[in-house]
Amino acid sequence: MSENKTFDLIIKNVQVIKPTENGVSHVDIGIKDGVFKRLAANLDPDDADEVYDGGNKLAFPGLVDAHMHTGIYNPLDEDAIIESKAAAMGGVTSSLNYMRTGGYYLNKGGPYADFMPDVFKLSENNFFVDYAYHLAPMDQTHISEIPKLIDEFGVTSFKIFMFYGGHGLHGASSSQHEFLMIQEDEKYDIAHFEFVMRGIQKAITMFPDKQEEISLSLHCETAEIMAAYTKMVQEENQLTGLKAYSASRPPHSEGLAIFIASYLANETELPNINLLHLTSRKAVEAAMQMQTVFPHINFRREVTIGHLILDVDASTGNFAKVNPPIRPREDVEYLWESVLNGNIDWICSDHACCKHEDKVDANDAENVWLAKSGFGGTEYLLSALVSEGSKRGLALNKMAALTSLNPARRYGLRSKGDIAEGLDADVVLVDPHETWTVTAEESESGQGYTPFEGQELSARVTTTFLRGNRIYDDHQVIGKPSGKYLKRPY
Numbered sequence: 001m002s003e004n005k006t007f008d009l010i011i012k013n014v015q016v017i018k019p020t021e022n023g024v025s026h027v028d029i030g031i032k033d034g035v036f037k038r039l040a041a042n043l044d045p046d047d048a049d050e051v052y053d054g055g056n057k058l059a060f061p062g063l064v065d066a067h068m069h070t071g072i073y074n075p076l077d078e079d080a081i082i083e084s085k086a087a088a089m090g091g092v093t094s095s096l097n098y099m100r101t102g103g104y105y106l107n108k109g110g111p112y113a114d115f116m117p118d119v120f121k122l123s124e125n126n127f128f129v130d131y132a133y134h135l136a137p138m139d140q141t142h143i144s145e146i147p148k149l150i151d152e153f154g155v156t157s158f159k160i161f162m163f164y165g166g167h168g169l170h171g172a173s174s175s176q177h178e179f180l181m182i183q184e185d186e187k188y189d190i191a192h193f194e195f196v197m198r199g200i201q202k203a204i205t206m207f208p209d210k211q212e213e214i215s216l217s218l219h220c221e222t223a224e225i226m227a228a229y230t231k232m233v234q235e236e237n238q239l240t241g242l243k244a245y246s247a248s249r250p251p252h253s254e255g256l257a258i259f260i261a262s263y264l265a266n267e268t269e270l271p272n273i274n275l276l277h278l279t280s281r282k283a284v285e286a287a288m289q290m291q292t293v294f295p296h297i298n299f300r301r302e303v304t305i306g307h308l309i310l311d312v313d314a315s316t317g318n319f320a321k322v323n324p325p326i327r328p329r330e331d332v333e334y335l336w337e338s339v340l341n342g343n344i345d346w347i348c349s350d351h352a353c354c355k356h357e358d359k360v361d362a363n364d365a366e367n368v369w370l371a372k373s374g375f376g377g378t379e380y381l382l383s384a385l386v387s388e389g390s391k392r393g394l395a396l397n398k399m400a401a402l403t404s405l406n407p408a409r410r411y412g413l414r415s416k417g418d419i420a421e422g423l424d425a426d427v428v429l430v431d432p433h434e435t436w437t438v439t440a441e442e443s444e445s446g447q448g449y450t451p452f453e454g455q456e457l458s459a460r461v462t463t464t465f466l467r468g469n470r471i472y473d474d475h476q477v478i479g480k481p482s483g484k485y486l487k488r489p490y
Helices: 076-089 110-122 140-150 178-180 191-207 221-237 240-250 252-268 283-295 304-307 329-340 378-391 396-410
Strands: 009-016 026-032 035-040 047-059 063-068 091-100 130-135 157-161 215-219 272-275 296-304 346-348 426-431 460-466 469-473
Touching: 009 035, 009 157, 009 396, 047 178, 047 396, 047 460, 063 076, 063 283, 063 346, 063 396, 076 091, 076 110, 076 140, 076 178, 076 378, 076 460, 091 378, 091 460, 110 130, 110 140, 110 396, 130 221, 140 191, 140 252, 157 191, 191 252, 215 252, 221 240, 240 296, 252 272, 252 283, 283 296, 283 396, 296 329, 304 329, 304 346, 304 378, 346 378, 378 460
Parallel strands: 009 047, 063 091, 091 130, 130 157, 157 215, 215 272, 272 296, 296 346
Antiparallel strands: 009 026, 026 035, 047 426, 426 460, 460 469
């Protein structure tokens, strides 16, 4: 780019959607050195090396997909390339990925001091979008490493899967120590969750400049409830597919876990709690009750685009198996009510590339119990939200907050989340009038199917800019991987 030009790029003819304002702004976007330099009407095209005509499309801030599982079922370096292409296709410019020691992911135990260099090596030069990691403290060693993870590795967000103590990723397990790769004298239970919280709270006191951005996220399901109900549903053998799976992991399992997590947060004086991928009325009601009981805790509440679009009658069946489960339509409608009334803080994909062969057993294709959990969806996050949200009266600015600003601020991405001077020039263009039908063939994901197959959407992501560089346009990913690691606060 020329040093003599005021801008490297001007994006013209767009309707800018800012999460902190109402309505749209008809301004040009001037970009220099990867950041927004000026937002103003009628910027002079001669002041830029390149001018891009946005075709009067909506210009959203690049999405912060707050929860993805890159590398869960496939090698991390391979997954990073393929699934970050899907992210770029969906308008995602920052991918926050869950990572832990133990089974799946790198299939490696031990301290994070030894583990994370491998993660960074496998990630470097393989992501098409910027990326960061949430980490799970699985044992006492990991808890002691929390300050180092924050200060040296730039990891400010941590996560607990509350059901791993008596349930594996896909069902009941009696070999948790083997699955989690922790020592026999370690316990992964409620007491461990408490000690994780105490460790994070201690770290918050050590880094007061980061205290608003250090948080603990929880996947809220209760192992004992799930185990009992799974046995019941299987023995009764009255339900199949997604209906059976939803009944085996009932909503009150989520609610009970939320109560436990919230009480422990109060007990340990941990101020920043994220309740992840809430799926049901009971889960949201439990979360709101805990907000009332513990008003001093800074709760955040998350739902996924999958739980907002799909229900147990989805035609794609077992391909939509995920944890927590896809729910009946009445729960889906309640989630939308919660989004509209402001009780949900962000919407993510929970993207996990679980390939076709892992979803369909060769000898028993319809058996939901044999299908692995999880599916991709980052490529449809914004298109589906604009399509369905617009029908329900959700403001475009609110959509931008739910997919960009809110997760960026919570997770320490200070230069992401908005279209504002000085921030990273991450922009996604959306055609709000393009009607199209989702097909797996058009997806960049490597999973070979999509549970959203056949969904008719009325808006579509057309172009994605990462730090001022086009990485997706005209239905294809452009260039080589240019995503960088976001050491937080960033």
